[in-house]
Amino acid sequence: MEKIEENGSTEEKQSLKEGSICGYNSLQHLLSENLKPQLYQEVSRLLLGLNCGKTLETIAVPESAKSLSSKHGFDLQAFKFSADKEVLREPRVVRVGLIQNSIALPTTAPFSDQKKAIFEKLGPIIDAAGASGVNILCLQEAWMMPFAFCTREKSWCELAEPVNGESTKFLQEFACKYNMVIVSPILERDINHGETLWNTAVIIGNNGNIIGKHRKNHIPRVGDFNESTYYMEGNTGHPVFETAYGKIAVNICYGRHHPLNWLAFGLNGAEIVFNPSATVGELSEPLWPIEARNAAIANSYFVGSINRVGTEIFPNPFTSGDGKPQHSDFGHFYGSSYFSAPDASCTPSLSRYKDGLMISDTLNPKSSLIPCYIRSLLKFQEREVGRSMRGFIVQC
Numbered sequence: 001m002e003k004i005e006e007n008g009s010t011e012e013k014q015s016l017k018e019g020s021i022c023g024y025n026s027l028q029h030l031l032s033e034n035l036k037p038q039l040y041q042e043v044s045r046l047l048l049g050l051n052c053g054k055t056l057e058t059i060a061v062p063e064s065a066k067s068l069s070s071k072h073g074f075d076l077q078a079f080k081f082s083a084d085k086e087v088l089r090e091p092r093v094v095r096v097g098l099i100q101n102s103i104a105l106p107t108t109a110p111f112s113d114q115k116k117a118i119f120e121k122l123g124p125i126i127d128a129a130g131a132s133g134v135n136i137l138c139l140q141e142a143w144m145m146p147f148a149f150c151t152r153e154k155s156w157c158e159l160a161e162p163v164n165g166e167s168t169k170f171l172q173e174f175a176c177k178y179n180m181v182i183v184s185p186i187l188e189r190d191i192n193h194g195e196t197l198w199n200t201a202v203i204i205g206n207n208g209n210i211i212g213k214h215r216k217n218h219i220p221r222v223g224d225f226n227e228s229t230y231y232m233e234g235n236t237g238h239p240v241f242e243t244a245y246g247k248i249a250v251n252i253c254y255g256r257h258h259p260l261n262w263l264a265f266g267l268n269g270a271e272i273v274f275n276p277s278a279t280v281g282e283l284s285e286p287l288w289p290i291e292a293r294n295a296a297i298a299n300s301y302f303v304g305s306i307n308r309v310g311t312e313i314f315p316n317p318f319t320s321g322d323g324k325p326q327h328s329d330f331g332h333f334y335g336s337s338y339f340s341a342p343d344a345s346c347t348p349s350l351s352r353y354k355d356g357l358m359i360s361d362t363l364n365p366k367s368s369l370i371p372c373y374i375r376s377l378l379k380f381q382e383r384e385v386g387r388s389m390r391g392f393i394v395q396c
């Protein structure tokens with residue numbers, strides 16, 4: 001996107017409207033457009049780290065994925081984390097995808113139309129992931145609905161679905177078509193237990209089978225994020241799911257602020273942990289590039305962080321008991337999805353305001369040649385902390 005005119009106030013208004021940073025779609029874009037190439041390289045080295053001593057390599061995606069991205073206007077980026085080759089084992093490369101998206105219709109549209117429009121919008125992005133050979137794909141938190149929890153209105157509960165509901169069925173087709181594991185974070189209605197609502201990630205296997213589910217461990221009660229009106233604190237512990245491509249776990253949104261969540265998933269053997277989120281600039285943007293990346297370093301696994309995009313405006317203004325005037329939106333969901341690796345390197349982030357697909361090749365993080373920054377600490381954690389915690393952890 002072109003930078004808009006130098007006039008501060010016009011720039012500011014435009015940025016607020018679309019969610020850009022002064023006209024740029026990401027911090028990396030802002031820096032690359034304004035710094036001399038050599039300076040940008042240095043800043044990038046410090047901001048994103050180096051993988052095997054080098055800037056992270058990009059990978060080629062097929063023309064069909066590129067044309068889906070330009071036709072449907074979503075950001076598409078693809079990278080490859082490397083490691084030294086082992087002599088006795090082939091590398092186990094897992095191609096992972098993250099999707100961020102805005103809602104597709106105004107929140108005043110009939111619920112069924114809203115959901116259908118999100119399905120339609122996601123189809124081409126999932127197709128691009130499939131065409132690019134993605135093995136494991138993760139969507140954003142509560143991807144099948146607007147993030148209505150701020151409103152505290154009961155009607156939005158209607159959008160909740162059973163684990164094997166409409167959204168799962170929609171994704172099962174893609175899982176089969178592309179032999180792809182899909183992590184689908186939804187608002188769950190537990191029809192077998194009094195219709196209790198949960199914030200749940202459904203793990204769909206590469207044959208379209210349901211491998212399992214994980215329910216969000218920690219509910220935010222911060223400003224507009226009073227989500228406890230809608231769903232319960234999860235009761236699934238810290239499961240790790242054995243998929244055809246590797247062991248994965250899901251630390252849903254607010255759970256990323258709690259180091260023990262990350263540790264527990266690591267102790268249970270996760271190789272890749274996803275953090276599907278819905279979070280806004282004012283609240284968490286300075287934390288966003290730090291927490292997941294730190295978790296990858298501290299626990300020696302890869303992390304895929306996903307945040308939704310856009311500003312969602314609700315029909316009835318609401319307050320959140322925080323003394324602030326009533327308002328009709330949460331703020332801007334700033335996207336910026338990215339991957340982090342155990343050696344402290346990370347990808348640039350996706351756009352701050354556009355839908356996007358981030359692809360990255362990861363390697364078996366337990367391989368002795370993955371440049372983990374603190375491998376010995378992980379061993380210590382497994383031995384000392386694991387001994388005392390294992391009893392509490394639900395193993396899949």
Ligand SMILES: NC(=O)NCCC(=O)O
Binds near residue numbers: 219255284
């Ligand atoms: N959905 C959710 O857990 N939001 C929390 C926002 C944050 O802490 O970044």
